Amino acid sequence: MFKHHPSSTIHYLRYLLIAVVVFWFTIDGHAAKIGEISETTITEQAIRFFSFQDPAVRYALLGSILLGISCGVMGSFIVVRKLALVGDALSHAVLPGVALGFLWNTTKDPVAIFVGATLAGLLGTAIVGAIKHTTKLKEDAALGLVLAAFFSVGICLVTMIQRLPTGNKSGVDKFLFGQAAALGPNDVKLMAIVTVLTLVVVGLFYKQFLVTSFDAGFARVTGIPVQVMHYVLMLMLAFAVVIALQAVGVVLVSAMLITPAAAAYLLTDRLHRMLILAAVFGMVSGAAGAFLSFLGPSLPTGPFMVLGASAVFGAAFLFGPQHGVIMRWWRRRSRSLRIQRENTLKSVYHVLEARDFKPEGVTATELAERRRETMEDILGQLRELKRHDLATLQDDDHTVFLTPEGWQRACAIVRNHRLWELYLTNAAQMSADHVHEDAEKIEHVLGEDVVRQLEKRLNYATHDPHGKLIPGQADIQRGSNPPERTADATGYGKRT
Amino acid sequence: MSEFIPPFDWQQHVIAPWTEGFGANILIALMGFFVATACGLVGNYLMMRRMALVGDAISHSVLPGIAIAFLLSKSRGTLAMFLGALVAGVVTTILIEVIHKKSRVKQDAAIGIAFTSLFAVGVIIISMFASQVDLDQECVLYGEIAFVPFGDPVKLSETFSVPLPVLRMGIVAVITLAFVVLFYKQLLVSSFDAGLATSLGINATFVHYALMCWLSIVVVSAFESVGAVLVVAMLILPGATAFMLSHRLPVIHALTVLVAALSSLLGVHLATWLNCSMAGAMVVMASFLFALAWVFSPLEGLLVRWIRQRRTHLEPPEGIVDGVK
Numbered sequence: 154m155f156k157h158h159p160s161s162t163i164h165y166l167r168y169l170l171i172a173v174v175v176f177w178f179t180i181d182g183h184a185a186k187i188g189e190i191s192e193t194t195i196t197e198q199a200i201r202f203f204s205f206q207d208p209a210v211r212y213a214l215l216g217s218i219l220l221g222i223s224c225g226v227m228g229s230f231i232v233v234r235k236l237a238l239v240g241d242a243l244s245h246a247v248l249p250g251v252a253l254g255f256l257w258n259t260t261k262d263p264v265a266i267f268v269g270a271t272l273a274g275l276l277g278t279a280i281v282g283a284i285k286h287t288t289k290l291k292e293d294a295a296l297g298l299v300l301a302a303f304f305s306v307g308i309c310l311v312t313m314i315q316r317l318p319t320g321n322k323s324g325v326d327k328f329l330f331g332q333a334a335a336l337g338p339n340d341v342k343l344m345a346i347v348t349v350l351t352l353v354v355v356g357l358f359y360k361q362f363l364v365t366s367f368d369a370g371f372a373r374v375t376g377i378p379v380q381v382m383h384y385v386l387m388l389m390l391a392f393a394v395v396i397a398l399q400a401v402g403v404v405l406v407s408a409m410l411i412t413p414a415a416a417a418y419l420l421t422d423r424l425h426r427m428l429i430l431a432a433v434f435g436m437v438s439g440a441a442g443a444f445l446s447f448l449g450p451s452l453p454t455g456p457f458m459v460l461g462a463s464a465v466f467g468a469a470f471l472f473g474p475q476h477g478v479i480m481r482w483w484r485r486r487s488r489s490l491r492i493q494r495e496n497t498l499k500s501v502y503h504v505l506e507a508r509d510f511k512p513e514g515v516t517a518t519e520l521a522e523r524r525r526e527t528m529e530d531i532l533g534q535l536r537e538l539k540r541h542d543l544a545t546l547q548d549d550d551h552t553v554f555l556t557p558e559g560w561q562r563a564c565a566i567v568r569n570h571r572l573w574e575l576y577l578t579n580a581a582q583m584s585a586d587h588v589h590e591d592a593e594k595i596e597h598v599l600g601e602d603v604v605r606q607l608e609k610r611l612n613y614a615t616h617d618p619h620g621k622l623i624p625g626q627a628d629i630q631r632g633s634n635p636p637e638r639t640a641d642a643t644g645y646g647k648r649t
Numbered sequence: 650m651s652e653f654i655p656p657f658d659w660q661q662h663v664i665a666p667w668t669e670g671f672g673a674n675i676l677i678a679l680m681g682f683f684v685a686t687a688c689g690l691v692g693n694y695l696m697m698r699r700m701a702l703v704g705d706a707i708s709h710s711v712l713p714g715i716a717i718a719f720l721l722s723k724s725r726g727t728l729a730m731f732l733g734a735l736v737a738g739v740v741t742t743i744l745i746e747v748i749h750k751k752s753r754v755k756q757d758a759a760i761g762i763a764f765t766s767l768f769a770v771g772v773i774i775i776s777m778f779a780s781q782v783d784l785d786q787e788c789v790l791y792g793e794i795a796f797v798p799f800g801d802p803v804k805l806s807e808t809f810s811v812p813l814p815v816l817r818m819g820i821v822a823v824i825t826l827a828f829v830v831l832f833y834k835q836l837l838v839s840s841f842d843a844g845l846a847t848s849l850g851i852n853a854t855f856v857h858y859a860l861m862c863w864l865s866i867v868v869v870s871a872f873e874s875v876g877a878v879l880v881v882a883m884l885i886l887p888g889a890t891a892f893m894l895s896h897r898l899p900v901i902h903a904l905t906v907l908v909a910a911l912s913s914l915l916g917v918h919l920a921t922w923l924n925c926s927m928a929g930a931m932v933v934m935a936s937f938l939f940a941l942a943w944v945f946s947p948l949e950g951l952l953v954r955w956i957r958q959r960r961t962h963l964e965p966p967e968g969i970v971d972g973v974k
Contacts, residue, residue, distance in 0.1 A: 237758040238702050245878065287951060288943065290889055293701040298889050298939065300705070301882030305932030308791045308879070309925040313654075316924055329790055330772060404790065404878065408765030415758045452776050456769035463766035470752055478751050 198448050210447065212341050213333035213400070217443040217458065219344040220397040220409065221435030223351045227393040228414035229431045230386055233424070234366050237411045239278065242296040243387075244394045244406035246277025248307025251328050251398065252314060259317070261325075263343045267395055274391040277303050307403075331402030331455030333443045344396040351389050355428070362386065363424055400443070402455035412462035413438060416469040419476045438462035492597045494541060497534040498563035499570070499596075500524050501544070501555060506621075514552035564624040565604075569596040571617035572607045578618040579611060585618035655922065662922040674917055676815055677794055681913030681931045683818040684871040687825040688880060689887035689905040691867050694860060696892065697840040701885050702757070703745070706764035707861070708868045708880040710741040712771030712789060715869060720778060727817060730869055738865030741767060742858075768877070792876035794928045795920075814873060821870045828863065829902060836860075837898060875928040886935040887912065893942040893950070908938055 202210050231240050250273025254266035277299045284295040314325050327335050336344075355362065364372040365382045372379050390410075397406050417430035442458025471479050500523050504515045521531045535553050538544040543559030546552065555563060570592045577588040599607075608614075617623055666674045695704045714737025715730055722729035741763055748759035775789060802810040811819075829836065835856055839846040843853040871880050891904035915938075916931025923930065944951045 232755075232758050235755050235757055237755070237761045241702075241705070241761055284943070287954060288893060288949060290892060291696070291699050291701070293699055294696045294885055294889055294892075297701040297705055297881055297885040298936075301879070301886055301932060302936035302939070304878050305882055305929045305936060308929035309919075309923060309933055312791075312926040312929065313923055405765055405769060407761055408769070411758050411761035412765065415754050415762055418754065418758075419752055449777065453772060456772040456776075459765050459769035460773070463762065463769070466762055470748065476752055 195448050199444075202444055202447050208338075209334055209336075212336040212338065213443045213447065213454075214440055216336040216341050216344055216400050217333055217439030217454070218436045219341070219348045220393075220400055221413070221437070221439035221458075222432045223344075223348045223393040223435075224397050224406070224409040225413045225417070225431035225433070225435030226351060226355055226428050227386075227390045228410035228412075228435070229417060229424070229427050230362060230366055231390065231410060232414040232418055233427070237407075237415075238293070238296055239281070240390065240394070240410040241407035242281060242300040243274045243278055243391060244398075244403060244410070245300040245307075246303035247271075247274040247391070247394060247398065248304055248328070248403050249273050249310055250307075251403070252307055252310035252325060255314060255325050256310075263337075263340045266398075267343060267347075270395040270398060271388075271391045273303065274394060275387065278387050278391075304403075327402075328398055329402050329404060330453035331398070331400050331405070331458070333400040333446065333454040336399060340399060347392050347396045351392060354385065354389060358382070358385070359425070366424075400439070400454050401458055402453065405455040405459045408459040408462060409435060409439070412459070412466050416462070416466040419466075419469040419473045422475075434462065434465045438465055490537070493534065494537055494543065495562065495566045495597055496524075497531075497538055498543060498555070498559060499566045501553060501559075502563040502567050502624075514547060514554050516548075517551045517553070520553075566596050568624045569599045569604060571621060571623045572604065572611065572614075573599065574617050574619070575611055575614055575623070576607055588618065655924065657922060663918055666917055666921050674921075676812065677927060678913050678917050680794055680815050680818055680874055681916060681928070682910050683815070683822040684875055684880075685883050685887055685909030685913055685931070685935070686906050687818070687822040687867045688871055688883035689891075689909050690825050690829050690902060691860070691864050692884035693888040693891070693898075693901060693905060694836055694840055695864070695884060696888050702760055703742075703861075704864060704868075704884040705881045706745065706760045707738050707741055707864055708872075708884070709764045709877045710767035710771075711737045711865060711869050711872060712877060713737055713767050713774060714740075714771075715872065716771050716774040716778075720774065727813075731866060734865050734869030734872075735862060737767065738861060738868070742861050788873075788876060790876045790878050791926050792872070792874045792879060792928045794874040794931075795926075814870075818870050818874070821867055825863070825867060833898075875931075879928050879932050882932040882935060883909075886932065886939055890935070890939040890942045893939070893946045894948065896948070908935065912938055 201207055228240065231237055247270040250269035250271065251266050252269075253273070254269025255261060257265040257269065281292075281295045281299050284290055284298065285292055288295075290298070311325050311329075361372070361377045361382050364375065364377055365379050369379050372382075393410065394406050397409055401409050413434035414427070414431040416434050417427045420430055421427050438461030439458050441461035442454050442456075445457040445461075446452040446454040469477065471477055474480055497520070500520050501515050504519050504523060505511075517528060517531045517535060520535075521528050524531065532550060535544065535546060535550060538553065538559065539546050539550075542556055543562060544553045544555050547554065573592040573595050574585070574588040577583045577591060578585050615623055615625070692701070692704060695701050711734040714733035714735070716733075718729040718733025744763040744767075745756070745759050748754055748762060749756045754762070772789065801813045803813050803816050804810045805816075835846070835851045838849060839851055839853040839856040846853045846856070868880050871883065875883060887905045887908040888901070890908045891901040894904055895901050912935035913931050915934040916927065919925075919934055920927040920930035942950070947953060
């Protein structure tokens, strides 16, 4: 499904890299104190946020953008690999690592926490694998098991840390739901390094990741070390989770992995575009979350980021041009309307045919009889034809005359129908009384080139299996009042 | 470090919980046991249906239901809570179905999207209306089982009264057990073979939705004491431990109840020793029991596997060697 465009990927990734590096160098060296947001109104907070004067705001925003990028990129891989819930298990499994990293020197040292959390996350995924291989438990049970076991150990450790004299100010509890305002310059620098590393690795091994994600067997045959790539992916995934922890929180990190990537998945069929889109969506929802949670005192950041991402996903789900629910509904609706118009045209043709194409208007009553529908339905259908310039109406809309275009379409539909019936009886050896149903469906979807091939295969036949004339090119061109019509006059290209 | 992990004292951490403060500890242990039993029994069916992570999803997404029910009814009434959670549970199931069916997003990603969104809504409601909702963010994750003894007491007789949460959870656990016994055949057949179930006149779809609704009820009654994430643990861990030790469903159910009892008792001791979250400690013990079962299970434990593997390496069966010749 995905095609590989190395040049454009590297091209895009280069832009992302430059952006990240620029951000990195604009980071202010001075640390900001957090939690000094006191009694202020929402507007004041909003102005404070958008003036970017406050270093805390800058760090929060930068951090959210960085985590959005790395989570979006790595999330794309787990979404296309159907590993979404591995991300969930991994993100819960890092909690004991965070706590142990904190205990390392009982301060919030970003590097210690990073190392601890990454190790715990990798250990968790390794145990999921081990359980899957050595027991009869299914993957979902193994994931839930590891998630719960690690998380409970983490909860115990966190509650023990909070009991310590220094623990209450530790901010370890902020890792549960995230607090972007708690990000300091060191945190953001670490996030920038890890994001750049992630982008570089993905850029360098893009082809390998692509192939292993979609066709592991093929990847193995072409000599890509699939297992190694899997470990690299898990490592990068753990990195993404860990740097997102402080702002999003352990509980909802998985959403930042899954949701932006799933939204991107709905919008494109190309992996490289999906990576870019997911990174952009991650950035946008991260920044939106940082902003919204900044408006109120002690609002956690994570849930707002997740809601931002869910909103993006909702929009893609509904309005996506290709796979969006509304667009698909619209396409289905316009198709069924077209089919209905074509059926009305066909009935008009049938009525005209029954009276040897005398150039008189067809009345709604005749149509109602033929179609066995009520007058209201028929009148509605006629107005619909008029709206599309396929017919003109007279006698208070009760008599219909086809326009040249309407005539052409009517002829084309009837021709499609009869040609298909003939094809089924001649080529597929079906009996003549069984072919109508099938032709009713296919007449609306046969393309012009298929029709040309059918005509050729059927030797430019003039009569369908029921003995009726198949309208030919000449009839279509002649307009709705063919004066004299004989069998010889019909047919296509060849005979006219 | 000694400050962090207190030295273990037999008298203080094993005997004392039952000699001093017996009333409070037995209530906590009982609550843990009820939660683990009810969750474990429902969880067994979830695992058989490969829906363990749907349990995960529902346990998270009942949160907005509870929070909205609190806001609307201004009380922690049982009925409002159950209703809110039921609605939230059904909404989650439908949301997952809609995302999965109406777009090309796979089911696992659909689960991930649906429950995280709902959970985020719940957390935001709680943090914005914290004073009205009477729940806090931490409680949402790992509950307040230690506060259970202080819940509204319900008088059962003149001398004996039980806190409301314990009574409620006890009733839920007993009803769960009754369901499992009464509808044993229906649940079993529909979990393993929906086609066979239909041919036997069991409505598999109905069983599915009934199970989801009951799951929501169990989750919400357990929620207050163990919180969202640890409910998942209770759904999966006791059952998974039992699955390691037996392949017969009645035995698995019995073992689940046993593991539930053991892990809540041991959890009380662990939490007393380490002075940490009570519910967290119970789940740690449940995980520990699983690890034991994984390693030492006589059926397919790691140890047995390792010994078997060694044997096969050392002395290949005669037949195979002859066959090669």
